Amino acid sequence: MPSVMLKKNSEGKLIFYIPKKDLEEVAESVQFDTTEKWGGEVVLADGSRYYFDPITPPDFPITLRAKRVDSGE
Amino acid sequence: MAALTREETEALIQEVLEIYPEQAKKDRAKHLAVNDQSLEKSNKCITSNRKSLPGVMTIRGCAYAGSKGVVWGPIKDMIHISHGPVGCGQYSRAGRRNYYVGTTGVNTFGTMNFTSDFQEKDIVFGGDKKLAKIMNEIEGLFPLHKGISIQSECPIGLIGDDIEAVAKKANKELGKPIVPVRCEGFRGVSQSLGHHIANDAIRDWVLENRDGDDSFPTTPYDVAVIGDYNIGGDAWASRTLLEEMGLRVVAQWSGDGTIAEIEKTPKVKLNLIHCYRSMNYIARHMEEKYKIPWLEYNFFGPTKIAESLRRIAAQFDDTIKAGAERVIARYEAEYQAVIDKYKPRLQGKRVMLYIGGLRPRHVIGAYEDLGMEVVGTGYEFGHNDDYDRTIKEMGNATLLYDDVTGYEFEEFVKKVQPDLIGSGIKEKYIFQKMGVPFRQMHSWDYSGPYHGYDGFAIFARDMDMTINNPCWKQVKAPWKTEASSDAVKVAA
Numbered sequence: 001m002p003s004v005m006l007k008k009n010s011e012g013k014l015i016f017y018i019p020k021k022d023l024e025e026v027a028e029s030v031q032f033d034t035t036e037k038w039g040g041e042v043v044l045a046d047g048s049r050y051y052f053d054p055i056t057p058p059d060f061p062i063t064l065r066a067k068r069v070d071s072g073e
Numbered sequence: 074m075a076a077l078t079r080e081e082t083e084a085l086i087q088e089v090l091e092i093y094p095e096q097a098k099k100d101r102a103k104h105l106a107v108n109d110q111s112l113e114k115s116n117k118c119i120t121s122n123r124k125s126l127p128g129v130m131t132i133r134g135c136a137y138a139g140s141k142g143v144v145w146g147p148i149k150d151m152i153h154i155s156h157g158p159v160g161c162g163q164y165s166r167a168g169r170r171n172y173y174v175g176t177t178g179v180n181t182f183g184t185m186n187f188t189s190d191f192q193e194k195d196i197v198f199g200g201d202k203k204l205a206k207i208m209n210e211i212e213g214l215f216p217l218h219k220g221i222s223i224q225s226e227c228p229i230g231l232i233g234d235d236i237e238a239v240a241k242k243a244n245k246e247l248g249k250p251i252v253p254v255r256c257e258g259f260r261g262v263s264q265s266l267g268h269h270i271a272n273d274a275i276r277d278w279v280l281e282n283r284d285g286d287d288s289f290p291t292t293p294y295d296v297a298v299i300g301d302y303n304i305g306g307d308a309w310a311s312r313t314l315l316e317e318m319g320l321r322v323v324a325q326w327s328g329d330g331t332i333a334e335i336e337k338t339p340k341v342k343l344n345l346i347h348c349y350r351s352m353n354y355i356a357r358h359m360e361e362k363y364k365i366p367w368l369e370y371n372f373f374g375p376t377k378i379a380e381s382l383r384r385i386a387a388q389f390d391d392t393i394k395a396g397a398e399r400v401i402a403r404y405e406a407e408y409q410a411v412i413d414k415y416k417p418r419l420q421g422k423r424v425m426l427y428i429g430g431l432r433p434r435h436v437i438g439a440y441e442d443l444g445m446e447v448v449g450t451g452y453e454f455g456h457n458d459d460y461d462r463t464i465k466e467m468g469n470a471t472l473l474y475d476d477v478t479g480y481e482f483e484e485f486v487k488k489v490q491p492d493l494i495g496s497g498i499k500e501k502y503i504f505q506k507m508g509v510p511f512r513q514m515h516s517w518d519y520s521g522p523y524h525g526y527d528g529f530a531i532f533a534r535d536m537d538m539t540i541n542n543p544c545w546k547q548v549k550a551p552w553k554t555e556a557s558s559d560a561v562k563v564a565a
Binding site: 005007017019021022023024045046061062063 | 114354364458
């Protein structure tokens with residue numbers, strides 16, 4: 001259950017950062033990304049997948065807890 | 074000597090690893106790599122931020138070095154108590170040349186050493202009382218100090234002193250910020266964790282001091298310079314450029330910085346990060362809490378400076394953008410003259426670096442501006458994200474070495490035969506005795522500044538006077554040179 005810091009880059013893409021692992025990666029897709037609901041499974045550019053409990057869209061940047069689904073290795 | 078190919082470099086790494094026992098070989102192999110620019114992520118080729126192997130000669134420091142020596146130490150109007158035995162503070166005192174303006178001992182304390190000088194009885198009975206007493210003494214002797222930080226040395230964590238409680242009590246009594254920092258040297262694998270702990274201490278004990286206080290007049294052009302420690306005057310050389318382009322530098326973290334500047338940083342519009350490794354933590358925190366964006370920049374060498382100035386200006390309106398162009402144009406004649414003078418003397422020279430923090434990648438541009446080539450680089454305490462940023466800066470098939478051991482570094486130098494090595498004081502004399510020109514790149518070999526256009530002129534001069542120094546021809550004994558042995562043969 002790593003803490004993940006999420007922010008939007010200048011192109012509006014989600015940047016995914018895990019401090020403990022120095023992992024900085026662009027999120028390719030987010031399962032729920034609408035005005036009511038945000039979260040679900042997030043796929044990163046390196047292929048690894050993380051799961052966020054769906055919440056109302058947060059105000060980025062923000063730190064959230066994620067579950068690791070698949071390391072993509 | 075011509076540049077090594079990928080295969081040759083790989084063979085070199087294998088050759089160097091050969092001497093290790095099996096386990097050590099396996100471990101060290103992960104830290105040595107041949108650069109491949111096509112890679113996006115460094116974790117495919119190199120492992121970093123791992124514990125050094127016992128028995129090898131490492132060059133790393135400790136968490137206390139990262140906190141007291143790097144992050145907190147340069148904050149000039151605070152008193153930083155090295156809490157524990159006397160040595161840690163005394164042997165690191167003023168060694169980093171973080172310049173500052175002020176009267177030492179009156180309103181600034183940068184080069185002084187304050188320590189609780191632990192003795193056996195303090196270990197046995199705890200040092201909290203002594204710490205409280207010291208802070209009262211400090212208040213009496215140096216009433217103009219603006220705050221105290223308590224930099225823990227190893228014993229504090231081992232004996233379990235409650236420095237936080239002492240700090241809170243002293244804070245009430247003195248009415249000044251008192252910051253306990255849990256940077257005991259045994260934490261983490263290198264000074265890198267010390268940076269993080271120091272950043273967290275600033276976050277927890279200082280940064281929110283002025284939340285809700287809007288008395289500080291702000292402008293739309295407020296920025297903070299973060300991660301510039303003013304080594305030899307670096308931060309000043311950077312700051313003038315930013316101010317010339319129309320920005321207002323509110324805070325310098327932490328070279329020539331004050332605690333008031335740090336408290337005001339949450340009011341700025343943009344954080345500019347020079348040393349990513351040591352201060353990205355606080356920049357990320359401010360981004361999340363205060364919505365202040367941050368930007369990495371590089372003020373080594375005219376190419377990177379121009380790039381950075383434009384990138385910084387792009388975050389602001391047209392007056393700043395025009396300001397950036399004006400600054401670049403204004404210094405063009407100056408830096409072009411430097412290049413014209415030194416490039417012919419340095420063209421094609423090959424450099425190996427092994428430094429810490431930001432330099433293993435940031436100074437590459439400055440060398441390239443002088444026509445030199447960096448053929449090997451490595452971080453003492455870098456993490457994956459540092460190497461991510463390095464891969465693109467370095468040429469293909471160049472050497473990358475993480476936490477390199479003394480033995481490996483010497484062997485690499487023997488084989489690669491660079492014209493210049495940039496590393497620390499512990500490496501300096503070994504390589505000079507081997508006859509290789511060397512610059513101590515942690516504190517610019519007692520020169521500097523190297524940042525900014527002014528710094529580039531000094532950088533170029535220093536590199537020239539090191540590489541082209543006639544002394545290198547004298548290192549080899551005259552009877553050991555080929556010419557003289559031929560002469561001996563002829564005579565015989």
